[in-house]
Amino acid sequence: MEALAALAELAEERIDHRFKGLPPDAAGSTVGELAAARRSLFTGGFTTPVLALSAPALEHNLGALARFAAAHGLAFAPHGKTTMAPQLFARQLDRGAWGITVAVPHQARVARAFGVRRIFLANELVDPAALRWLAGELAADPDFRLVCYVDSVRGVELMDAALRAAGAVRPVEVTVELGAGPDARTGARTAADCRAVAEAAARAGTLRLVGVAGYEAEAPGADGAAVRGWMRRLLALAAELDAAGLFADADEIVVSAGGSAWFDAVADGFAEAPELSRPVLKLLRSGAYISHDDGHYSRVTPFRRVPAEGSLEPAFRLWTQVVSRPEPGQAFVNAGKRDAAYDLDLPVPVAVRGLDAAGPADGVGAERAATGITVRKLSDQHAWLDVAGGPETAELEVGDWVALALSHPCTIFDKWQLIPLVEADGTVTEYVRTFF
Numbered sequence: 001m002e003a004l005a006a007l008a009e010l011a012e013e014r015i016d017h018r019f020k021g022l023p024p025d026a027a028g029s030t031v032g033e034l035a036a037a038r039r040s041l042f043t044g045g046f047t048t049p050v051l052a053l054s055a056p057a058l059e060h061n062l063g064a065l066a067r068f069a070a071a072h073g074l075a076f077a078p079h080g081k082t083t084m085a086p087q088l089f090a091r092q093l094d095r096g097a098w099g100i101t102v103a104v105p106h107q108a109r110v111a112r113a114f115g116v117r118r119i120f121l122a123n124e125l126v127d128p129a130a131l132r133w134l135a136g137e138l139a140a141d142p143d144f145r146l147v148c149y150v151d152s153v154r155g156v157e158l159m160d161a162a163l164r165a166a167g168a169v170r171p172v173e174v175t176v177e178l179g180a181g182p183d184a185r186t187g188a189r190t191a192a193d194c195r196a197v198a199e200a201a202a203r204a205g206t207l208r209l210v211g212v213a214g215y216e217a218e219a220p221g222a223d224g225a226a227v228r229g230w231m232r233r234l235l236a237l238a239a240e241l242d243a244a245g246l247f248a249d250a251d252e253i254v255v256s257a258g259g260s261a262w263f264d265a266v267a268d269g270f271a272e273a274p275e276l277s278r279p280v281l282k283l284l285r286s287g288a289y290i291s292h293d294d295g296h297y298s299r300v301t302p303f304r305r306v307p308a309e310g311s312l313e314p315a316f317r318l319w320t321q322v323v324s325r326p327e328p329g330q331a332f333v334n335a336g337k338r339d340a341a342y343d344l345d346l347p348v349p350v351a352v353r354g355l356d357a358a359g360p361a362d363g364v365g366a367e368r369a370a371t372g373i374t375v376r377k378l379s380d381q382h383a384w385l386d387v388a389g390g391p392e393t394a395e396l397e398v399g400d401w402v403a404l405a406l407s408h409p410c411t412i413f414d415k416w417q418l419i420p421l422v423e424a425d426g427t428v429t430e431y432v433r434t435f436f
Contacts, residue, residue: 003115019418021050043363048321049335057315064310066095079287086114105130121148128162135168149177163206171208180218211254231269256283264302291315295345295407345407
């Protein structure tokens with residue numbers, strides 16, 4: 001009930017200048033009132049740039065990963081740092097997710113504020129203030145569970161000291177993180193290193209060693225073979241630590257992996273998991289699937305490799321407006337680095353809507369393909385468009401709206417605090433609040 005109440009409070013937040021792209025004449029109304037008005041994204045007074053999240057694509061993607069996890073016997077803790085949107089956490093949990101994955105303490109606090117009972121913190125946690133908060137949460141709620149990484153004896157010692165100082169009454173559950181290889185990200189690099197960390201964690205009275213985990217996409221030259229090889233190492237590590245009796249205090253053994261690029265290979269690895277002394281929680285953590293994209297993840301999606309397993313649909317469009325055409329072949333729209341993801345791929349123009357002939361007051365006209373238009377680069381608040389010219393190129397005038405397809409969901413959500421959820425006809429039915 002507390003979680004439902006916290007979500008309901010989001011609808012009571014007042015619309016004001018904090019939320020870019022929303023209709024100026026909606027200022028003072030609540031988010032719920034604006035949603036109930038069911039305004040059109042194109043004629044309802046929204047200002048550009050405005051980010052739109054497709055309701056049909058979102059629902060499709062939520063179902064796709066839920067079905068995939070169920071079909072492969074996997075528990076699913078989608079990575080919430082992609083969206084930091086409690087409304088989307090709730091939809092994922094309603095679809096059967098085990099819990100929500102986060103990366104840093106702030107994200108865990110957001111999840112807790114909206115009633116998430118199971119959190120996988122896919123990172124090391126050695127901050128005394130954060131551990132003091134965690135000790136308090138565990139003491140206050142016997143149903144709350146948080147699992148995090150450890151990858152060094154020093155880290156174990158810091159956690160133990162901080163939790164003792166905080167007077168922790170429940171142990172923090174930890175998994176040994178296996179690094180993906182030389183020059184990868186975090187994670188102990190060798191089986192011997194992992195064993196030493198596991199033994200230290202098992203000795204620490206404030207910790208409970210419950211499994212092994214890691215992130216496969218950091219494997220050098222990551223491909224299907226490399227990821228499957230790393231998964232074999234991860235499962236062998238689980239078996240070694242189990243044989244040594246290091247999971248003696250665990251009710252189940254957690255084995256966790258899986259971003260959005262290689263969840264097919266991770267599922268293949270889990271299918272080869274050996275029998276252990278306790279039930280095994282095979283925990284997948286993919287997160288970018290929820291909105292997918294038109295760039296990086298669209299090229300590497302596992303469903304492209306195994307189409308019989310499902311499909312994902314890009315869910316974002318950033319609607320911008322042409323504000324200048326200073327030279328032939330050149331145009332500028334009013335969205336840039338502050339609005340669009342650009343760390344992996346530049347945005348791609350996909351659609352144009354011209355102003356109605358009667359003038360701007362009548363809104364934005366019919367949609368047509370953005371043929372012959374590309375993004376050359378981004379400034380802070382402008383995208384530089386190259387317009388090819390010729391009979392196949394879409395006409396482009398000052399005032400036209402241009403939709404940009406975006407890459408890398410993890411750096412899209414963080415630029416927008418309140419995102420319109422849009423039906424296929426342009427009707428906005430909800431606003432998704434983010435907390436970065």
